[in-house]
Each structure stands twice: as C-alpha cells, then as structure tokens.
Amino acid sequence: MPVPKSEFENRPPCDFYTPAELLENDQMYTVYEIARLLQGLEAEAEIEPETEDVLLDWAIPWIMTNANDLVVAEPRSDDEPGYYGVREDDTDDE
Template sequence: MPVPKDDFDELLPCDFPTPEKLLEPDQMYTLYEIARLMQGLDADAALEESTEAVLLDWAIPWIVYNGDDLVIAEPQSDDEPGYYGVKNAE
C-alpha cells in the first residue's frame, strides 16, 4: 500500500552511477557484485542474506535501466550467476 511522503523524515534523490563510473571497463561482474559496488562496498564483501536481498532490489532495476550500456556473459558453470560488463569496453 502506498505511504505518504510526509511519513518519511528524509527523501533522497534517486541518483545512480552510470555503468562507466561503477564498473571497470575490462571486468565482468555478477549481479551480486554490482549490488555491493552500488553501495560503496567491495565486490566480494560478505553480507547477510537479508542485506543482500535488499541490495538486489536496487541492482536489478539498475541493470534493466542501463541495459543498453551493458554486455552479458553466460555463467561459467550451471551453479553460478551470469556476468555483466560495460558495453564499450575494449
């Protein structure tokens, strides 16, 4: 159910970094790594499962929104996630 804006103490701008600013051009990242990087964490930072789920709520729309600027690679094995990277990386 929607919540009135007045119910919140602070409203922040929804400013996300571009793929070029978030990702190294010669690297590929999993969704989980991107979620961590978006929060200023190391890509391999240990997180509780509940925290990781919240971060994914931000990372999934970021990937969809920036899809035109990203490339995708298949998982390296059946039990791993896929990878994303900056499209114009050479």
C-alpha cells in the first residue's frame, strides 16, 4: 500500500551508476557480481542467498537499461553464468 512521502525524512534522487562508473574496463562480471557492486559491496562479497535474490532484482533491470553500453560473453562452461563488461568502443565484438 502506498505511503505518504512525508513519512520519509530523506528522499535522495534515484541515481544509478553508469557501466563506466561501476565496472573496470578490462574486466568481465557476472550478474551476481554486478548486483553486489551496485550496493557498494565488493564483487566477491559473501552474502546470504536471500539477500542475493533481492540484489538481483536491482541488477537485472540495470543490465537491461544499460545494454547499449555493455558487452556480453557466453559462459565458459554449462555451470557458469554469462559475463558482462563495459563496451569500450566499436572494436568490441558484435
């Protein structure tokens, strides 16, 4: 149920990182690592599965919204997720 804005003392703008601000140019990241980074955690941080599920709710739309600025790599094996990285320029594979 919606609540009045007045119930919240602090209401900063809803700002998200750009891919260039969040990710290192020479690295590829899983959606799980991106989810952690969006919350200010280290990419390798150990978190509870329930917390990870909530963080993925933020990371997946972020990836979709920023798709034009990202490159994707297929998993290296069947038990590994895909990887995302910053699109540096038009020399990245298409």
